[in-house]
Amino acid sequence: MSTAHYDPVEILGQRFRAAIAAAFPEAADADPLITATKNTALGDFQSNAAMPLAKRVGKPPRDIAAAIVAKADIGDIAEPLTPASIAGPGFINIRLRPDTLASYLAHIDSPTLGVPPPHPRETIVVDLCGVNLAKEMHVGHLRATIIGDALARTFERLGHEVKRQNHLGDWGLPIAMVTGKIKDLAEAGQLNLDTLKIDDLDRYYKAAQRDCAADEAGLRAVHRFGLGPKALAELEEQVNGAREATTRAKSTLLKLQAHDPTTYSIWKRIADLTVEACVTTCARLHANVRPEHTAGESSYSEELGPVVEDLVKRGIAEESEGALVIRVEGIEEPCIIRKSDGGFLYATTDLAAIRRRVGKLGGDRLIYCVDARQSLHFKQVFAAADKAGYTLKKDGGRARLQHAAFGMVLGDDGRPFKTRSGENIRLMALIDEARDRALAAVTQRSPDMPENDRATIAEAVGVAAIKYADLSNDRVKDYIFNFDRMLAFEGNTGPYLLYALVRVRSIFRKAAERGLDAGAAWKSAPLVLGATQEKLLALTLLRYAGTLDSVAESLEPHRLCQYLYDLAGAFSSFFDACPVLQAPDEATRNSRLRLCDLTARVLADGLTVLGIPPLDRM
RNA sequence: GCGACCGUAGCUCAGCUGGAUAGAGCAGCGGUUUCCUAAACCGCAGGUCGGCAGUUCGAAUCUGCCCGGUCGCGCCA
Numbered sequence: 169m170s171t172a173h174y175d176p177v178e179i180l181g182q183r184f185r186a187a188i189a190a191a192f193p194e195a196a197d198a199d200p201l202i203t204a205t206k207n208t209a210l211g212d213f214q215s216n217a218a219m220p221l222a223k224r225v226g227k228p229p230r231d232i233a234a235a236i237v238a239k240a241d242i243g244d245i246a247e248p249l250t251p252a253s254i255a256g257p258g259f260i261n262i263r264l265r266p267d268t269l270a271s272y273l274a275h276i277d278s279p280t281l282g283v284p285p286p287h288p289r290e291t292i293v294v295d296l297c298g299v300n301l302a303k304e305m306h307v308g309h310l311r312a313t314i315i316g317d318a319l320a321r322t323f324e325r326l327g328h329e330v331k332r333q334n335h336l337g338d339w340g341l342p343i344a345m346v347t348g349k350i351k352d353l354a355e356a357g358q359l360n361l362d363t364l365k366i367d368d369l370d371r372y373y374k375a376a377q378r379d380c381a382a383d384e385a386g387l388r389a390v391h392r393f394g395l396g397p398k399a400l401a402e403l404e405e406q407v408n409g410a411r412e413a414t415t416r417a418k419s420t421l422l423k424l425q426a427h428d429p430t431t432y433s434i435w436k437r438i439a440d441l442t443v444e445a446c447v448t449t450c451a452r453l454h455a456n457v458r459p460e461h462t463a464g465e466s467s468y469s470e471e472l473g474p475v476v477e478d479l480v481k482r483g484i485a486e487e488s489e490g491a492l493v494i495r496v497e498g499i500e501e502p503c504i505i506r507k508s509d510g511g512f513l514y515a516t517t518d519l520a521a522i523r524r525r526v527g528k529l530g531g532d533r534l535i536y537c538v539d540a541r542q543s544l545h546f547k548q549v550f551a552a553a554d555k556a557g558y559t560l561k562k563d564g565g566r567a568r569l570q571h572a573a574f575g576m577v578l579g580d581d582g583r584p585f586k587t588r589s590g591e592n593i594r595l596m597a598l599i600d601e602a603r604d605r606a607l608a609a610v611t612q613r614s615p616d617m618p619e620n621d622r623a624t625i626a627e628a629v630g631v632a633a634i635k636y637a638d639l640s641n642d643r644v645k646d647y648i649f650n651f652d653r654m655l656a657f658e659g660n661t662g663p664y665l666l667y668a669l670v671r672v673r674s675i676f677r678k679a680a681e682r683g684l685d686a687g688a689a690w691k692s693a694p695l696v697l698g699a700t701q702e703k704l705l706a707l708t709l710l711r712y713a714g715t716l717d718s719v720a721e722s723l724e725p726h727r728l729c730q731y732l733y734d735l736a737g738a739f740s741s742f743f744d745a746c747p748v749l750q751a752p753d754e755a756t757r758n759s760r761l762r763l764c765d766l767t768a769r770v771l772a773d774g775l776t777v778l779g780i781p782p783l784d785r786m
Numbered sequence: 787g788c789g790a791c792c793g794u795a796g797c798u799c800a801g802c803u804g805g806a807u808a809g810a811g812c813a814g815c816g817g818u819u820u821c822c823u824a825a826a827c828c829g830c831a832g833g834u835c836g837g838c839a840g841u842u843c844g845a846a847u848c849u850g851c852c853c854g855g856u857c858g859c860g861c862c863a
Contacts, residue, residue: 201805203802203805204802205806206805206806206807206809207806207807210806214805214806216804216805219804219805219843219844220804222843223842223843228843229843255806256805256806256844257805257806257843257844258843259805259806300863337863340862340863341862341863342862342863465863488860488861489860489861490861491860491861492861493860493861499789500788500789500859501789501859501860502860503860504860504861506861507860507861508860508861509861511861513861513862513863514862514863517863540790540791540857540858541857541858542858542863543790543791543857543858544789544790544858544859545858545863547790573791575791575792575856575857576856576857582855609825610825613823613825614823614825640799640800641798641799641800642799642800644791644792645791645792645799646792646856646857647798647799648798650798652812653798653811653812656811656812656825657825657826658811658812658825658826659798659799659810659811659812660799660800660810660811661811663825664811664825664826667823667825667826668826670823670825671822671823671825671826672822674822674823675822675823676822677822678822679822682822711802714802715802718802722802722803726800727802729800730800730801730802730810731802733800733810733811737810740826740827741827741828743822743826743827744818744824744826744827744828745827747821747822748822749821749822750821750822764822785823786823786825
């Protein structure tokens with residue numbers, strides 16, 4: 169797979185593969201199963217290949233291990249294997265030679281940090297953010313934005329072509345409701361379109377929803393229990409009003425679809441305002457979502473008819489109870505693509521989107537960073553798209569469609585995270601609070617720092633805390649949002665990682681102050697990895713490229729978080745045990761400066777991949 | 787009713803796709819600073835990995851059945 173010539177897991181894998189092939193030609197394809205050893209007292213790496221081979225070869229696993237050891241040619245990179253290298257049921261323990269470790273480390277001490285070019289380079293379409301028209305971004309959009317952006321950045325870092333798609337919910341009846349509402353108010357002179365703000369839109373959206381929400385259940389109850397003429401009259405009036413509003417919304421929708429100039433221009437104004445607010449919030453979150461990434465549902469509206477027509481013509485879709493559906497194997501519920509009244513649904517839009525993303529955007533892989541509750545929907549749509557041939561690429565292969573599902577953000581009470589009054593929490597307000605709390609912490613710890621600097625740091629720390637707390641949890645699980653925990657400077661948090669980076673960088677400031685890095689001779693100094701902390705730090709640094717691969721494959725950014733936390737921990741232990749500027753001799757000092765520099769670069773690179781801007785001081 | 791996901795220390799979470807004695811942080815107890823940011827580091831204590839069976843050299847991880855929780859399930863998005 170990779171062409172990494174410094175990744176011990178890969179190199180040992182090749183060597184052990186050869187050893188297995190030499191010892192057991194009949195099992196030459198066996199996986200060498202190289203992994204880092206948990207207990208460093210036993211070794212650096214281990215091969216677990218002997219055990220699974222036992223049945224296949226018909227010999228005791230320890231004998232197999234002995235045979236592999238006899239054939240393994242690793243003397244140039246590791247300490248010699250002996251019978252004592254075989255432990256337990258047949259583990260083979262391997263310890264790298266110090267000079268080998270240093271040489272691998274020197275290899276990744278390059279601008280790439282050991283990340284090889286992609287193989288092959290793919291076009292990856294990432295669906296992220298997914299805000300709705302006339303709504304300000306709130307907690308419900310947090311994960312789709314943060315995780316989607318982190319995944320997109322991961323692919324970009326690995327050298328792939330990434331196309332972000334903000335699938336804006338800007339079409340359909342709810343949108344027609346608010347558009348109609350704003351049109352009415354504007355025409356009645358009760359609002360000014362030019363000074364409209366996003367929170368106004370949010371309010372009108374809710375009002376329009378209320379206008380159209382008929383209390384049909386209440387009306388039925390009144391009829392059923394005979395609750396009197398007054399209650400009946402009130403409810404009938406409410407329901408009739410709501411029905412009328414809904415009818416008007418439906419007619420607005422038709423006008424919108426027909427691009428009626430007045431209706432359309434108001435809708436466009438709302439859409440522009442929404443995107444503008446969304447992009448502003450994303451910029452504050454350091455999520456790379458810009459206007460050109462917008463690909464709203466409306467952009468597919470002209471394609472829905474042709475798509476459905478195509479599906480009918482080719483017999484992919486069939487009629488069922490007046491609606492048009494696609495049935496796919498293994499899923500009971502059919503995928504409905506046209507309602508009995510002729511209207512299209514979000515499955516229709518998603519099919520059109522897949523067609524465009526594969527056909528027009530050239531996607532080899534489509535990632536959907538969307539709420540886990542939509543699992544069934546995506547299973548259906550993906551299968552339907554496959555059946556329709558919309559996933560067929562130009563090269564004849566099929567695009568990989570993946571739903572990167574995520575769990576909910578919960579409050580301390582384990583319920584969905586809301587304000588006390590039950591409202592969605594706006595992301596801007598969320599960031600404000602994180603920033604304020606971070607500012608208090610920074611001020612307490614660094615009272616002498618200029619106010620401007622403290623404010624800048626507080627903003628960065630607050631955003632880092634929110635994003636890291638989200639990214640560091642297993643994507644598919646719900647997580648509990650807690651300011652105190654995410655802003656803590658100890659443990660697996662954003663602030664802790666930023667602090668680790670700040671401490672490394674501060675060494676170089678001190679070195680410059682003391683005139684110790686003159687000529688930066690350390691940049692090419694030989695790496696000496698004598699202390700156990702230095703060795704552990706080196707081994708951790710070598711895992712970076714492999715970690716990015718695993719994030720890209722699993723779509724799990726928390727693996728990168730865990731890695732960076734390991735790295736920060738390894739550095740902190742090193743930092744504590746190994747003086748850098750006060751090192752016993754110049755060779756050690758230069759080696760340690762180089763180690764620090766590499767650590768800083770990997771930490772900063774990893775944070776950047778997560779979408780967290782690094783800091784110099786805090 | 788059917789389906790998906792989840793259940794790991796008092797709390798919040800990892801556990802690298804089946805490996806050795808299940809790991810962190812917080813909370814609790816104890817240590818380390820004339821020295822590069824102590825916002826740190828080192829240690830102690832804390833577990834029937836929801837339960838039972840199965841698969842095999844080996845299971846927190848895979849399979850089945852239960853228990854508990856969350857979320858979905860034909861014309862909303």
